[in-house]
Amino acid sequence: MTRAMILAALMLLAACGKSEAPVASDAKAAPLLKQLRIAVAAPATGPCAAQSPAFDASQTAYVAHLSKRMGIPVTLCPVATRSEAAAALAEGKIDLALLDLPSITPVKQTVRPIMAQRIPADMGRMEVVLAVPDASPIRTAADAKGRRMVLPADNSAVLAGIKAALTAFGFERSAEVIEPTKVTALAALKAGKADVLAMQSAQWVRLCRGEAKGETPCVGYRQIWRGREPATEAWSARRDLPLESWARLLGIHVALVQENPLAARWFAPQMTEIEPIEATGLEKPI
Numbered sequence: 001m002t003r004a005m006i007l008a009a010l011m012l013l014a015a016c017g018k019s020e021a022p023v024a025s026d027a028k029a030a031p032l033l034k035q036l037r038i039a040v041a042a043p044a045t046g047p048c049a050a051q052s053p054a055f056d057a058s059q060t061a062y063v064a065h066l067s068k069r070m071g072i073p074v075t076l077c078p079v080a081t082r083s084e085a086a087a088a089l090a091e092g093k094i095d096l097a098l099l100d101l102p103s104i105t106p107v108k109q110t111v112r113p114i115m116a117q118r119i120p121a122d123m124g125r126m127e128v129v130l131a132v133p134d135a136s137p138i139r140t141a142a143d144a145k146g147r148r149m150v151l152p153a154d155n156s157a158v159l160a161g162i163k164a165a166l167t168a169f170g171f172e173r174s175a176e177v178i179e180p181t182k183v184t185a186l187a188a189l190k191a192g193k194a195d196v197l198a199m200q201s202a203q204w205v206r207l208c209r210g211e212a213k214g215e216t217p218c219v220g221y222r223q224i225w226r227g228r229e230p231a232t233e234a235w236s237a238r239r240d241l242p243l244e245s246w247a248r249l250l251g252i253h254v255a256l257v258q259e260n261p262l263a264a265r266w267f268a269p270q271m272t273e274i275e276p277i278e279a280t281g282l283e284k285p286i
Contacts, residue, residue: 033245035073036066039085039097042078048094050075058266065263069252086111089238096249099236101282112279113234114246115253117272124275126161127201127228128169131189131221138195141225141286145170150177150194152185158200166198168229169286182207186217201226227285234277235267250276 037048040059050063050073059076067074077094079085082103088094090107104111118124132138138147149171153159159178166173177194179185182203189197199207208218235253237246253274257264261271268274 032242033070033072033095035075036070036096036249037075037077037094039079039088039094040076041098042080044078045080045084046078048075048077052076054078056266058262058264061260062263062266065256065260066252070248086236089236092238095241096235096237098233099282100233101230104236104282110238111236112239113231113236113277113281114241115250115274116231116234116277116281117268117270118275125228125231125277125281126158126165127226128162128165129199129201129204129223130171130225131197131199131204131218131223132195133189134220134222136195138224141169141171141227144196144224146172146174147195148175148177148193149173149196149198150179150185150188151198152180152182152203153178154181154203158203162198162200165229169227169284171198183211183217186221189221196224197221225286228281230284231277231281234282239279250274 042054050067051060055063055076063074063076077088079088079094079097082097082099083106085094085097086099086103086107089097089099090110099111099113104113116125130141130144132144138144149166151159151162175194177185177188179188182199185197185199186207188194204218204223208216210217237249253267256274257268257271264271
């Protein structure tokens, strides 16, 4: 992923989320980071340090790797709790911390998640779209609960992910119709065999693009909801983190497991992939 691509993705993520603060303009105006202070879980809160006998081999390797790649001093800052880390982040005393929903909620106007781990074999936090005919009385996610839903089975792993996401979001179905493809799923909705079409957002985009030039298969249908499962934790930063610094941080961490497995062992204990996350990525979408 090139830096230009990462910047474009971050601009898009900066615009996402219902609880979004004016991060895009703040971030563009902010100066680049001159140092990077990262919270590290510890028995007691203490001063930041680039080297310490308390650091394990992975932490030492991580600090050296990130400092070299970022071109700025990098330190680890011991914090006793995630709530303390969140408060320090909001006050500008540190620059990066691993937070969860309870710890980030009190400071979410100032702090937002930026990176999360994903196990490569998983589908990840699948984004699901619900759509209905324009004439349908179903207007909201709440209206869609307890309705007949049709799902496409183009990909068995994606189908399983859609079902899991719907269950996690509390979308009970009075009936579940499984169609072999996206196209037949839309046809089933049109024929009245179901009330709501549920599919992965990428499937919806491909469906609406049509299979031939000039096709507009989604005309006459509207999205009533889209959302993805929340992450349980995410590396978070201030909302005014400069986009250039944000892009460099993300690019370095996306490649961390491949480039420096020892350094990755602390940052991503399960040796998972790192991916960007939207501002509301720790919040349940409904």
